[in-house]
Amino acid sequence: MGDEQTTSKESPLCRTFSDGDRSVDIDIYEDGDGGWLLEIVDENNNTTVWEDVFDTDEEALTEALDALKEEGIGAFIGPAEASDWEAP
Numbered sequence: 001m002g003d004e005q006t007t008s009k010e011s012p013l014c015r016t017f018s019d020g021d022r023s024v025d026i027d028i029y030e031d032g033d034g035g036w037l038l039e040i041v042d043e044n045n046n047t048t049v050w051e052d053v054f055d056t057d058e059e060a061l062t063e064a065l066d067a068l069k070e071e072g073i074g075a076f077i078g079p080a081e082a083s084d085w086e087a088p
Contacts, residue, residue: 011036011057017065019073028060036060040068046078 011028027039035053038060054060068076 008032008037011060013057013061015061017068017073019068022073022077024068024073024076026061026064028054028057028064038064040064040076042077044078044080048076 009030011030013026014028015026016023017026023043025041027041029037029039031037031053033053035055036057036059037053038050040048050060050063052063054063
């Protein structure tokens with residue numbers, strides 16, 4: 001009882017990346033056209049999605065790891081969702 005139309009194949013290279021006490025999930029999955037999509041998800045469910053489609057899941061993983069090393073894990077961690085919080 002699954003919906004095959006919305007099922008995307010996840011790469012076996014998906015992993016959690018940690019730096020100190022912070023961590024993010026690196027999600028890599030097929031786009032349905034032979035390419036690979038890259039997304040980084042933080043502990044608050046904020047996502048950073050690359051617009052580029054990668055030829056291989058290895059290329060997507062390399063891009064994610066390079067970005068995390070260059071920019072630091074903090075660049076990919078957003079605020080916790082607070083329903084009654086408003087910006088000043």
